[in-house]
Amino acid sequence: MPASLQDIQRRITSTKKTGQITGAMQMVSTAKLSQIQRHTTGYQAYVTHVKAVVAHLAQAHVLANAQGELLEVRPISKTGILVVTSDRGLVGSYNSTVLKQTLDLISKKNLTPANTEILAVGGVGADFFKKRGFNVTYEYRGVNDVPQFMEIREIVKAVTAMFASDVFDELTIAYNHFVNRISNEYRVMPMLPITEDTLQIHAKQTGATASFASYEMAPSPEAILKAVLPQYVEAMLYGAILDAKTAEHAASANAMRSATDNAKDVISSLELQFNRARQAAITTEITEITGGMAALD
Template identity: 30%
Template sequence: MQSIYDIKNHLKTVNSTVELTRAMYLISASRIRKAMRLYESTDTYFRHARRAIKHILVNMPSISHKYLQVEHDQNKATAYIVIASNKGMAGGYNHDICTAALEHMKKCKGAITLFTVGSMAASFFRREGYEIEYEYTSVMNDPTISAARRMMEGINERIEHNSIDQVYVAYTHMDSSVVQTPRVERLLPLLLSDFEDVQFRDEFVEAHVMYEPDPVTVINALVPQYLMGMLYGMLVQAYASEHSVRMRAMDEATRNAEEMIGELELKYNGARQAAITQEITEIVSGAGAVDGAVR
């Protein structure tokens, strides 16, 4: 049986844990709200960029460009960007997205260039024996447009040198506050089918649009901006998903700790009562012995 001293120390430790898990819950909630506000502030611009790209693809189906392709090929050189986190204590968040990426990569027959975002992704793929081209460890501390731009500049440089033909991103999509889904989505090449959700007026589709100085130059300027926006959105989705999962994990940990505190308090009170009873018994026994000796 635990002593009163041991139970008291255990209670102190569990109370400290509750304070920590509550603080982590509140921090995650705050970071989710901040990330989604930033994402929404840029969403309008990138939706217009999607419309412009679809208009080019619809009206110029024969255009040839490094960003565009009729169909993708599993035998081509493929880059994977795997987005995880820098911390644990988020349930199966990191394991689920890394496993989904790994399964997709195993189906790729061509050369693979791997980029990891978050130290957990880097650790996972090193254990699996993969060579990592570049690690982005600080990005998931605070995803920003500038971080997405730097990442896409590295990808574009490799596309220019023909070392990459297609790009996939593995990230966790935040369907709702309680549902997060690991996804592996193609970022490049762009296909017309990628824009099925984009709607515009019939007269805009039928209108004759001139691209100055020419469509290829417009694509060269527009597509990198669009890709940067897509990647930024994926980073924010992953960031929000991470903190949503962590919020649930911390909430559950807090409730479990509070239940443990209740049980420990019962044990503590019982141990105190037993100690008091023991002391009273010893006093009464001692008094009885003294009284008998006096007589």
Template identity: 40%
Template sequence: MASAQDIRRRIKSVKNTQQITKAMKMVAAAKLRRAQESVVSARPFATKIKEVLGRVAAASAGASHPLLEVREVKKTCYVVISADRGLCGGFNANVLRKASNAIKDPKSSAIVGVGRKSRDFFNRRGYEMAASFVGLGENIQFFQAKEIAKFVIDKYIAGDFDEVYLVFSEFVNVLTQRPVAVKLLPVESPADESKGPKVEYIFEPSAEAVLADLLPTYVETTVFRAMLEAKAGEQGARMTAMDSATKNAKDMINKLTLSLNRARQAAITKEISEIVGGAAALE
């Protein structure tokens, strides 16, 4: 049985850890509110631009653009969005597992790692790293998404990639983050837009010019929304993980305190027995 001094030392260590996890939970909760507001604000715009793109693409049948070009798939790029740090439960593991399952042929695949966990995971396993974007901070900005989108768009137009998939964790609520993989390039028109009455559009200066502006904006917006979803999911997962760690620390402190009381009681009983034994020997 451990001595009372050892148990006190362990209780002090666990209490220090509990204070850290409690503080991290509060920080994550504050960041989650901001991240959740950003996601809620970005979703309507992302949904609407997808609808507009579908209507314009359906009305401009015959118009061509490099981002709409479908070709034989020889090289596939996966943009995998993870966190820069750990201590957020299974958040990173789930999205990395989703990406690993989505990759059909590692030899004909390239990875764009967004976040240190994504970059390090695929680097260690010998995947081809086309690029990495790390240290993006807690407040995701649109110019960061534009930089990532520009990289994959340029590579796709150049023919280095034939398909581009976006793998990220979709924010559902504080307790639930759903890893998803969506095709980013070539841009596909929403299936719903082929239904219903067709609308005639007048394009100025041309349908190709409109698509040339609309398609890159759609890609940038999709990447930006995915990054916001991932950031909100990360903070939700971290808050939940730190809350669980704080409760576990409290349970451990209770058990250690009980063990300390037993150790003290055993020491007192031993001292009493020694005193009684010594007194009996003197009689």
């Protein structure tokens, strides 16, 4: 076999192996997506109740006179941004979208590395902001494919402790929201301090509503808030990371499907090229044989 044909054959074999790998990765990502969607459905029942209670308290204007470390509104000297990305690549534009949009957010808010604290959930985001001179105050790598509530609770403890210690004066979460299996959208959600305005934004983004504005509370509004608000922060952060992880699995499945389809297209093109080259080689051989026979005659 001529050298050019051997080269084409090697490329076909290599591309077929690559296509098999990306096809397998697509199936794995699709299975993870289905698993996390089932998990999210069960979690929604809990988070809906927590959101409803806090929304009721907000409508009753209980927050206006309440005190607590999660409610403390103070002058903004440091802004915290919690960025959720993946720990690896092969997820299409998933990471680049959230990182680019977060840089745009920082620019629009006139923030700088000097007055911005980055909290990174996911290795890609942590490495990205470190290279650009930002202080990555907190990073968490290795979030499970289907995040567990207790895992996220450790993140919440660290985040709320930093807010209470004045590491930053406000906290915003930036992540990719799962729309459907073929698309996601960048979402920014203010988290701390908890105010009535913050709750209204949460309600608008998540669809949480309250049906009444006042009711009797026991033992006291302060005691209720002390118990409910940490759960609310946990619920919102856990929901955001679940949402982001769902979008990640969808993006990974789409990227691997595109890679597999591209591999098939490349194989078809190479096989056509191989057949044409082989046909040309055979034609040349026949011509040489015919010419040789004619010379003998």
